[in-house]
Structures are given as structure tokens and as C-alpha cells.
Amino acid sequence: MSGEQTAEGEQDRGTVRFRLKRDAILAAAAEAINEQSAKGMTFADVARRVGLNTTSVTYYFKRKEDLAAAAFEHTLDYLLVMLDAAMEEPTPTDRVRRYLALNMARLDRIRRGEERPMAVLSDLRAMEEPARDRLLAGWREVFRRTRALWGKATSRAAKDLYGARAHVLLENTFWLPVWLPRYAPEQYDRVQARLFDILAHGIAGADAAWAPKLLDLNHDEREPGRAAFLLAATRLINELGYRGASVQRIASQLNVTKGSFYHHLDAKDELVIACYRRSFDTITAAQRLADEAGGTHWQRLSSAIATLLDVQFAERAPLLRTTALSGLPIDVRTAMVDRSNLVARRYAGTIMDGIAEGSCRAVDALIASQTLMALQNAAFDMRKWAGTMPRNRAISLYASTLLFGLFDDRSAAGRD
Structure with missing residues (x-):
């Protein structure tokens, strides 16, 4: 092997090591964000989670805000990959079923220790500029592609309805990690089937009419x-x-x-x-x-x-x-x-x-x-x-x- 080829091999291995270490730091940052929020996350805590010192973390991310933004961008990119995969299905029903299945499979891998959790997106609006605008633009793209699971909206009414559906679908997949741990992993297939049945067909009986009565929640405050x-x-x-x-x-x-x-x-x-x-x-x-x-x-x-x-x-x-x-x-x-x-x-x-x-x-x-x-x-x-x-x-x-x-x-x- 020539000296040039050896140098290229060393560079490739260095690039792989850099990427693996950066990914490990992002995964640790996601865990810290989920436990403490983006503003509560510290370099010291992230470094401890990956077995590094704080200086080593700053080699990859100069500021804490840069690390938080990168963790959020990773989540947004992950969501877009799942949505793109779901869009390969032929019908809205199949697309939503596929998107739910991808989310359930991800949570199953996390439960089994085969994958690290991604950062929840609750702190996007609290981020500093210019990262905030970039992240919110990424979130809007996630929402737009989720809405597209139902196809092209041909009227304002359809766009309004598809927007509501997209939001409820996303929020239910975000809420899954809160209640899914109450079930054993071998029950996940059953949970997925029951959840999709509710998403697809609703809760109302065949003859149920939409005629709610708004209730009076007003009450006097003692303080x-x-x-x-x-x-x-x-x-x-x-x-x-x-x-x-x-x-x-x-x-x-x-x-x-x-x-x-x-x-x-x-x-x-x-x-x-x-x-x-x-x-x-x-x-x-x-x-x-x-x-x-x-x-x-x-x-x-x-x-x-x-x-x-x-x-x-x-x-x-x-x-x-x-x-x-x-x-x-x-x-x-x-x-x-x-x-x-x-x-x-x-x-x-x-x-x-x-x-x-x-x-x-x-x-x-x-x-x-x-x-x-x-x-x-x-x-x-x-x-x-x-x-x-x-x-x-x-x-x-x-x-x-x-x-x-x-x-x-x-x-x-x-x-x-």
C-alpha cells in the first residue's frame, strides 16, 4: 500500500471516529434535554454521559446552544425520514399505518437498548436566534409533510381538516413514550393495532351524532x-x-x-x-x-x-x-x-x-x-x-x- 493510500485510510478512519463520537454526544444531549430541557442541559452532564471531559465536547460543539440545536435538528431529520418512508405507501390509510409502525418500532428498539431516544421538541421556541428560525422552519416542514399523508388538499376546508389530522397524529406519536412503558415489549404489536384502530375509525358509535354541550367552567378564585x-x-x-x-x-x-x-x-x-x-x-x-x-x-x-x-x-x-x-x-x-x-x-x-x-x-x-x-x-x-x-x-x-x-x-x- 502506498503512503498516499495509507494517509487516505487514516483520514477515513478519523472521519468515522469523528462521526461516531459526535453521534454519541448528540444522543447524550438528547437524553439530557428530555430530562432537564434544553436550557437545563450542561456540557458537563453531556460529557459525563459519554465518558469525556467537557473540553472534548466543546471540540465538537463550541456552545451549548449549538449542541441543543444539533440535537433538535437530528430529531427533525429523523421525523422527515419516517414521513418520507410513509409516503411510499399508496393510500392515506396505509401511510398513517406505516408512520405509526415506524414510530412503534423505534420505541421498541429504545426499550431494548438498541437505539437512543431522540430529543423532544418542546423547547424549540425558547431557542436563541438564528437557530430558532431555522428549527421552526424545520418543524413547519415536518408538519407540512405530515399533512401530505392525506394527499393534496383541493380546498381550504380540506387543508383545515388535514392540518388538524396531522397535528393530532404527530402529538399522539410524541405522547407515546409517556404511556407506552406501561406495556411489556411483547405487547407492542397489540398496542399498535389497537391504537391504529382508534386513529382510523374513531371512538363514536355508528349512530353517534356530534351535538356537544359546552359546559360552564367559570368559578370564583379564592386568590x-x-x-x-x-x-x-x-x-x-x-x-x-x-x-x-x-x-x-x-x-x-x-x-x-x-x-x-x-x-x-x-x-x-x-x-x-x-x-x-x-x-x-x-x-x-x-x-x-x-x-x-x-x-x-x-x-x-x-x-x-x-x-x-x-x-x-x-x-x-x-x-x-x-x-x-x-x-x-x-x-x-x-x-x-x-x-x-x-x-x-x-x-x-x-x-x-x-x-x-x-x-x-x-x-x-x-x-x-x-x-x-x-x-x-x-x-x-x-x-x-x-x-x-x-x-x-x-x-x-x-x-x-x-x-x-x-x-x-x-x-x-x-x-x-
Whole structure:
């Protein structure tokens, strides 16, 4: 072998080593982001996870923001690869089935230790420029290609409907890692089949009509000042994530001092916990009022969901997004997920009773309840979309994605 060939071989091996080490750092960064958020991630923690010192990490990424942006770009690229693979299928139904299968296979590999998790995208809006614009453009491309799974929209109404379907599909795949660990890996095929059945055909029974009653969730606050802080914090955390919504920003939203903040709450973690509790209390109140109103269990379910979508789209007192989970201590995060599961189980009970009386389809109620949690949680992000049409139409379109299915041929407009 000539000296030139030897040099080329050494260069190739060096390039491979560089790529492998960089990939390992990105995987470690993704884990840190998922546990602590992008702003909470540190070079020292990432270095520890890959067995390097901090200086070695900075050789690959000069700033922490560069590392976080690269981790997010890896996630976006991964999503685009899966969507491109799904688009190879001939019909919308086959494409969505393939996309779900790819996500389930990825989570199975992660569960078995054969692949590392990718970074959740909750902190995109909290990133600094110019990375923020680039990442948000990447997210818009992911959304556009997801919407394309249903084909070319030939009208504004079709574009609105496909947009709602795309958002609900994406959010349900993002929500999967939260509840899927409750199942053994050998059950994943069954979970996938049951989940796709819900996505494809919905929850409503054959004769179920869309006629929800919006429930009155208004109630007097015992501490109006504290409630105002919770609402301002919820809006900012939904927009910027846990770390992006600083105490100073929350206080500025209300035109008060940081001292006023600490008059109502002792610490920022306490604030997020209080926001979650308020959100869960709101959902529970909608479920309780729907039960008190009576009617079929389909009527109760659809009224509760419609009421909560109205809350999210109105933005007066939105529910806190799960984006804040990654910034919380693990014990607090676990407690919040446990509370979420309690709320989901109440939905499951309503669905089970609806199945028994014939007003709901025979579906896996536990899985269906988790899809509804993802639906109502993510609706806040669609408030601008909802603002382009009458509120009742936005609610019916968005709810139709799970209540009637992602491929329902009946006119969603007819359910306004």
C-alpha cells in the first residue's frame, strides 16, 4: 500500500471516529434535554454521559446552544425520514399505518437498548436566534409533510381538516413514550393495532351524532392574584417551555415585580406544579359537569372534550402543555404523569360505559383515553389555526380526528 493510500485510510478512519463520537454526544444531549430541557442541559452532564471531559465536547460543539440545536435538528431529520418512508405507501390509510409502525418500532428498539431516544421538541421556541428560525422552519416542514399523508388538499376546508389530522397524529406519536412503558415489549404489536384502530375509525358509535354541550367552567378564585400568576405562567410555559418562561418574564407579563411573584409562590417549581394542578382540576371539572348533565356516555365524552377544546382555543385559561415536564425534578414529574393517568382513566371509564350502552365503538378504552389526553393537551398550539374559522367549526374539526377517525368521509363541517 502506498503512503498516499495509507494517509487516505487514516483520514477515513478519523472521519468515522469523528462521526461516531459526535453521534454519541448528540444522543447524550438528547437524553439530557428530555430530562432537564434544553436550557437545563450542561456540557458537563453531556460529557459525563459519554465518558469525556467537557473540553472534548466543546471540540465538537463550541456552545451549548449549538449542541441543543444539533440535537433538535437530528430529531427533525429523523421525523422527515419516517414521513418520507410513509409516503411510499399508496393510500392515506396505509401511510398513517406505516408512520405509526415506524414510530412503534423505534420505541421498541429504545426499550431494548438498541437505539437512543431522540430529543423532544418542546423547547424549540425558547431557542436563541438564528437557530430558532431555522428549527421552526424545520418543524413547519415536518408538519407540512405530515399533512401530505392525506394527499393534496383541493380546498381550504380540506387543508383545515388535514392540518388538524396531522397535528393530532404527530402529538399522539410524541405522547407515546409517556404511556407506552406501561406495556411489556411483547405487547407492542397489540398496542399498535389497537391504537391504529382508534386513529382510523374513531371512538363514536355508528349512530353517534356530534351535538356537544359546552359546559360552564367559570368559578370564583379564592386568590385572584395567585390565579393571575398561574394563567400568565401557563401561557408563557406553553410558548417557551419551562426554562424559557423565567420568573422575570412572568412578572413582566403582569406588570409586577419579582417580589410580587414570591408573595404568591415560593419557587418556580412550585409555580409549574400549581399550573399543572389547575389544569388537571379544569379537566376533572369538565368530566364531572358532563356526568352531572347526564345523557349517553358518548354525549358526556363529546361535551367534555368540546368544552376543553374551547378552553384551549380561547386561550383565556389554557391547560398547561406537557412541555414543562422535562424541566421538573423526576419525582415531581412522576407525580404529574400519575395525575394525568388518573384523568385518562376517567375518560376510559366513560368510554367503557359508552361501549356497553352502544353509543361508543368497541375500542381499547385505556389506549383511547391516552389519545384524548394528547388531543386536548396539544390543542393550545392550534389556537391560531382555530382563529381562522368560527369557534364551533374549529372544535368540531379538531375533535373529529379522534372521535370519528382520521379518515372519516362524512363532512366534518356538517357537525358544526
